Amino acid sequence: MTTYNELAGLRVQYVSTDPTLNTGNEGQVWYNSTSGTLKSLVQIKAWSSAGNMNTARYDLSGAGTQTAGLAFAGSTGTRSNATEEYSGYTWSTGGNYPISTQGAGAAGTQTAGLGFGGSTYPPLQNRTDTAEYDGSSWSAGGSMSTARRALSGCGTQTAGLAFGGFIPPNSAATEEYDGSAWTAGGNLNTARREAEAAGTQTAGLGFSGYTTAISNATEEYNGSAWTSVNSMNTARTDSAGAGIQTNALGIGGYTTAVIATTEQYDGTSWLAVPSLSTARSALAGAGTATAGLAFGGYTTAATAATEEFNSTIFSPATGAWASGGNLGTARQYLAGCGTQTAGLAFGGDPVPTNGNKTEEYDGSAWAGGGNLNTSRSNFQGCGTQTAGLGVGGYIAPVSNATEEYDGSTWTNGGNLNTARYNSAVFGIQTAAITAGGGGATPVVGTRLTSTESYNGTSWTTTPANLNTARRSVSGTGTNTAGLVFGGDTAPGATAATESYNGTSWTSVNSLNTAKQVMGGSGIQTATVAFAGFRTSPPGSVALTELWDGTNWTSAPPMSTARYAIGSASASPTSASLGFGGSPGTPPLSAATEEWTGPQTTATASTLTTS
Numbered sequence: 181m182t183t184y185n186e187l188a189g190l191r192v193q194y195v196s197t198d199p200t201l202n203t204g205n206e207g208q209v210w211y212n213s214t215s216g217t218l219k220s221l222v223q224i225k226a227w228s229s230a231g232n233m234n235t236a237r238y239d240l241s242g243a244g245t246q247t248a249g250l251a252f253a254g255s256t257g258t259r260s261n262a263t264e265e266y267s268g269y270t271w272s273t274g275g276n277y278p279i280s281t282q283g284a285g286a287a288g289t290q291t292a293g294l295g296f297g298g299s300t301y302p303p304l305q306n307r308t309d310t311a312e313y314d315g316s317s318w319s320a321g322g323s324m325s326t327a328r329r330a331l332s333g334c335g336t337q338t339a340g341l342a343f344g345g346f347i348p349p350n351s352a353a354t355e356e357y358d359g360s361a362w363t364a365g366g367n368l369n370t371a372r373r374e375a376e377a378a379g380t381q382t383a384g385l386g387f388s389g390y391t392t393a394i395s396n397a398t399e400e401y402n403g404s405a406w407t408s409v410n411s412m413n414t415a416r417t418d419s420a421g422a423g424i425q426t427n428a429l430g431i432g433g434y435t436t437a438v439i440a441t442t443e444q445y446d447g448t449s450w451l452a453v454p455s456l457s458t459a460r461s462a463l464a465g466a467g468t469a470t471a472g473l474a475f476g477g478y479t480t481a482a483t484a485a486t487e488e489f490n491s492t493i494f495s496p497a498t499g500a501w502a503s504g505g506n507l508g509t510a511r512q513y514l515a516g517c518g519t520q521t522a523g524l525a526f527g528g529d530p531v532p533t534n535g536n537k538t539e540e541y542d543g544s545a546w547a548g549g550g551n552l553n554t555s556r557s558n559f560q561g562c563g564t565q566t567a568g569l570g571v572g573g574y575i576a577p578v579s580n581a582t583e584e585y586d587g588s589t590w591t592n593g594g595n596l597n598t599a600r601y602n603s604a605v606f607g608i609q610t611a612a613i614t615a616g617g618g619g620a621t622p623v624v625g626t627r628l629t630s631t632e633s634y635n636g637t638s639w640t641t642t643p644a645n646l647n648t649a650r651r652s653v654s655g656t657g658t659n660t661a662g663l664v665f666g667g668d669t670a671p672g673a674t675a676a677t678e679s680y681n682g683t684s685w686t687s688v689n690s691l692n693t694a695k696q697v698m699g700g701s702g703i704q705t706a707t708v709a710f711a712g713f714r715t716s717p718p719g720s721v722a723l724t725e726l727w728d729g730t731n732w733t734s735a736p737p738m739s740t741a742r743y744a745i746g747s748a749s750a751s752p753t754s755a756s757l758g759f760g761g762s763p764g765t766p767p768l769s770a771a772t773e774e775w776t777g778p779q780t781t782a783t784a785s786t787l788t789t790s
């Protein structure tokens with residue numbers, strides 16, 4: 181019989197307590213003698229779509245982090261001086277770069293950025309210019325010794341590193357910046373242009389690019405000299421980089437066509453990781469190998485697309501979906517509330533066939549309940565099976581109706597002040613919040629930011645508006661501690677997440693994948709978000725994410741990909757419920773799935789129990 185030692189070259193260690201869990205434990209297996217369990221840990225890595233740049237461009241320069249990115253210069257077809265700043269959610273306009281250029285090097289952060297070299301046109305002229313950014317405007321720094329374009333850069337504003345580029349010919353020159361002047365460093369072993377960089381002035385990494393052909397060569401810099409190390413798996417040019425010398429990303433680029441391929445360097449070797457959603461070259465990168473950012477570039481034209489890379493450790497055995505009893509009536513855009521063992525499903529599309537139907541779930545099977553008074557779809561609910569609330573919806577026209585369920589019968593409650601559909605609804609029957617959604621005026625489908633509060637009798641419009649107008653949004657929590665996530669902002673889905681404290685909305689870390697019309701259950705600090713519709717690439721998904729109050733973590737997906745799904749919003753994150761929806765092609769779904777046992781922090785998988 182083959183043993184684990186023979187397969188992995190390692191022996192399973194006996195420990196009395198689990199090790200401190202981090203990415204260094206990925207793939208490891210150990211036996212916890214205290215709990216009598218065999219455990220392991222795995223890591224999930226993925227790209228997700230984020231907010232588009234305001235100006236589509238390629239050959240741009242980038243710096244900063246995933247939540248505080250900086251983009252400047254590049255080409256829209258003509259050279260640009262535009263600067264944009266990324267908040268982790270959206271791009272905003274910053275101070276213009278001093279010259280319109282492309283192919284410039286970059287280093288630093290959003291509030292202490294550095295740009296250098298590049299080219300202007302007409303006439304075509306390589307530059308020695310250096311500019312420093314303070315978070316609002318650029319000022320001149322010391323000029324480079326060698327004018328060049330298509331060069332690479334990393335480090336900080338006061339300790340920058342520039343190397344390679346095109347003079348012509350290709351350059352091997354390295355220069356170091358001290359915050360005021362450039363001095364010569366050690367030459368690259370391989371002269372090249374359109375290479376990428378990661379790291380610092382004293383621990384730099386250069387990879388890919390063009391020599392006399394497209395290259396996969398990688399070199400490490402120690403502050404004085406470059407050393408050739410293991411090459412990338414895929415030779416490429418015009419790619420993007422992020423991270424440090426011992427943990428870096430090589431993103432996209434060009435081979436014989438634009439590519440989406442991403443590789444991760446661990447200080448020794450390059451490993452394949454998930455690809456970009458949008459294949460492109462001449463893009464820019466920022467951030468780290470566990471929280472990376474890629475933006476702009478060239479597909480068949482300049483693109484404004486932005487994507488975020490996240491690498492998260494989690495236990496696949498700490499949460500899983502299992503099949504439950506099917507709904508009596510397959511439908512989409514239905515509302516739901518309650519818990520996994522006492523769920524409520526009501527309304528749905530097509531209307532009026534399914535628009536007033538109610539079903540109750542007992543943890544294994546659905547049974548008919550009292551019909552809604554107003555047939556409708558595209559709406560949301562909150563509360564419990566015996567004290568449920570249905571809010572707004574779409575009938576043609578948009579509805580402002582509210583109904584309350586007592587476990588057998590629906591009665592009309594106070595009307596919304598603003599008719600809306602596909603809004604976020606959370607709380608309980610006597611203390612609920614609705615936010616966002618599609619409005620009726622000035623045209624049907626207007627994306628709303630307004631928030632209303634329900635006291636069990638009437639709705640009051642609050643002064644608190646969402647930061648991101650959207651419909652098809654999901655929500656969880658209470659009327660004083662809520663969370664909304666995802667939705668449709670036009671022209672596509674958003675990953676934006678906001679928390680509510682009873683008075684105001686605050687933007688927090690985004691979903692890993694932008695989605696709309698998804699399910700959700702839990703509270704403000706512990707939410708499960710599942711299924712939904714992704715617009716890039718388009719289609720229904722089975723993806724699940726867990727929110728721990730700070731970050732979203734990828735988790736095992738549902739068995740059935742679908743959107744416009746119902747969910748038991750009052751369920752705790754350890755026992756959630758999703759039902760109905762649309763797979764994207766007929767027929768509609770009646771499937772029910774039950775989620776059990778998530779962990780929102782890194783926890784070892786229990787493989788066996790003795």
